[in-house]
Amino acid sequence: MFNPSEVTVPAGVPAVPAQRSASPVAGRPVDDEGGPVRWQRRLRSLVVLSDVTTVLGATGLAVLAGWTGIYEAKRAQLVCGAIAAALLLIAMPLARAWDGRILGVGSTEFKRLGRAVVGAAVALALGGLILLVASVRIWVFFLVPLIGCLVALGRFGIRKWLHRQRGRGRAMLSVLAVGDERAVADMIRRTRRDPHFGWRIDGACTPTGRGLDGAASIEDVPVVGDLDSVGPAVLGQGYRVVSVCQAPGWGPKRLHRLAWELEGTETELAVAPGLMEIAGPRMHIAPVDGLPLLRLSEPRFTGVARVLKTVVDRTAAVLLLLLAAPLFLAVAVAVKLDGGPVFFRQERVGTNGRTFHMVKFRSMVVDAEAKLAELRAGNEAAGPLFKMARDPRITKVGAVLRRYSLDELPQLLNVLGGSMSLVGPRPPLPAEVATYEDVARRRLLVRPGMTGLWQVSGRSNLSWEESVRLDLRYVENWSMALDLTILWKTLGAVLRSRGAY
Template identity: 75%
Template sequence: MSTNPETVGGPQTPAAGTARPITRFAVIPSQRGVDPDRASSNGPAPVRWQRRFAALVVGTDLTVVAVATTTAVLLGLTGAEAADRARIYCGLIAAALLVATLPLCRAWDRRILGNGTVEFKRLGRAVATAAVLLALGGLSLMVDSVRVWVFLIVPLIGVLLGLGRFVLRKWLHQQRGRGRCQHLVLAVGSPESIADMVRRTRRDPHFGWQVTGACTPSGRGPDDSGTIEGVPVVGDLDSVNTAVRADGYRVVSVSQAPGWGPARLHRLAWELEGTDAELAVDPGLMEIAGPRMHITPVDGLPLLSLSRPRFTGVSRALKNVMDRSVACLLLLLTAPVFIAIALAVRADGGPVFFRQERVGTNGQTFRMVKFRSMVVDAEAGLAALAKANEGAGPLFKMTHDPRITRIGALLRKYSLDELPQLLNVLGGTMSLVGPRPPLPAEVATYEDAARRRLLVRPGMTGLWQVSGRSNLSWEESVRLDLRYVENWSMALDFTILWKTVGAVVRSRGAY
């Protein structure tokens, strides 16, 4: 469960595999014999591992700024005393501005370190602010050497800062994959909503949420059991405050609690004020977060407002330009690979390309092209394999499909069979990032919600690919596509493209 802290006060999770939005974010102290380094300390916020990680981020940023500015000054020294003095001054001022703007732009806020795109947005804002201030100072003092700092050195330092953050984030994800550096969560609500939250947090271990306790209306789990998805039920809805004070929880996540209106939630927030706990409330708006979600105060009453999804405008025009430009560039760069695969497929017998009718924007059909990875009469043999279908919904899935050729298995493993779809992107029927292009037979079974996938162009990659591809159920595939449609942004596209590289290399769910 996550959202954009710029709009509703919490962090934003990775583009892929995240859960529903909440209003706040918190970390949790150790409890029930959990290793302090695997969760937190019993002291006040921030927890021990979070303090250490924040200190590591700050130290890395300061080191990058110091080393980069010093190196730039030394490399720029020419021997002319006046010029050298100007470069040294520019370096010192640039370093000072970067060190000042990072905390001012909240790029060191512990709540956003290691999660979501907000960390990098704030980092970029800090670097841009430092560059602008440096440019204004150089312009007012007529210092010529400031230009190279504004347009080259400071942006390069920003890239190095981003790389440092990325390396630290990957280290944090590794720790969380081992069960360390976790945010332990007390979930409050119906057994169904708690079970959903537990499953979501387990699907996304890199986010670091671990539900370790639950409170339900009856104080019991489904069928009067004492657990929900293996998580112990520690009390009913009236026991939340007692459980927090007894066990030291520092985040309480409330979702779909029957009978809990605004007044009851407000009273719970008051009750938690004497503790280190923070309250996280699921607004119940499925998969809507990020730039569309805002807090609008009306006479002191905070209302959650949603802006309409935008499928036209400048951002979409930029997406179109980026799609076709990148597709053209990739076609040129992969031309040798293209030719080699075409020869290999041709040597296997039959045509090189496989063309299939798919459904695109607003239900319009188009011919999607791929390298052929199956035998020539694969479509005719589908009916005979119907009983072996491992998929749910209208999708056909088979781990060891006998129709796949030897070269086709290799192409599918690394998604090389999809390279010709760059031609579809260049032609405007597909995008680099978008929902999975469905078959007409699939669209015929769509419910109203699933038809929203057709509001945008289908993509070569998307949340479905970076989240497991064929390992996903039909419901999960639809959910991820709808999340993309509802929350599209250029930042989300770049995040998915970046994650696609890792998904292709790992070949997870590719068959």
């Protein structure tokens, strides 16, 4: 058996920091207090308890609510309820909906939960069909899906609690980032922008064992060694994840060797693709003589998917305009009382370079465009964008509208007309497009949106390069599931007025 105590730590690997004492069991991850990591197990236990309690409680209430009629009907309701609860509780672990690695992050948790609910409903339907039990229909088509929604709601509440903890720096996985200095720095910045993911990079290993320009740290994260120090660093300091970014000279054999070293340590290995930020429906795995190859299909913006997106966009735009009509009217009155026209129309560039006039509530003084030239020196944005945190052209009413993105409401008319979508890249100005390189022009392959990845990832706080990267990621990986995720996150970003000015 491999004995971690026999590992000789290479020169240049510092001693374990005082705040991260080694675990009593070599190689086991430690939390901030020095003991074994427990929050993941507690989170899983909490999710399982919530699921079981919800299923049993909701099933019991459903049986009581439907307990009417003769004795046989009562017994049928009781039997259907008991079988439905049993199938749901069996399907969840079978669908790996209780896998601790997917709890609290991403959409996989809810996808697996959905598969479990569907599987339980199908099994119940087949049983009812075979036994000719008519009362099973209400369970298959209504009660089981309803119970599934209640379970998902419980999980959502647990996730929001977890995100609040992570926002305070708790319940985080300690990560060792491995790769060249710039790739490690990029990974550190990404994890800090998205604390809800649950990664906290506490150390780094680089080719030189140093940071940029020979520094001892990267983005205030200490460099604990070179690329040969990864294994000893994990065994000595108990990192929970080793994230390999872009490590020069690291091929499959080196990664396999590292994976073998990490076996039995409860430390997870995460490898960034490094070449392309493409995932989702465009990525396929095809083995060639046992070698798994990632095949990337061409992005498609036509056909059934585009028709579905158009139908959803325009239907949602009509409903939102009807629901927001009182707010629409109130904002229009406030802007009018502030002086000048209610709406501001500006030429923007849409799909394939076609121009259109985007409509917004006016949030600036009437001659704002004329005053732009004299404010150029105070531009706080990179690239062709112009942004000022305290733009003197913004009116008092406009400041409130911008803080909560109410000035964007009239863009629903653009969505209804087909020049914009609910979700998509930011609609650029013609002057911006004139400066685009070929890469940035790929943003024009899809309809611009009222919201997008850049809006839910920092909004005005993002640099030009980051906003382009996020827009391109959307273009390359578009799906209806991604649109729904962005719309949900937009609600939170707007309510918190994060990065808006």
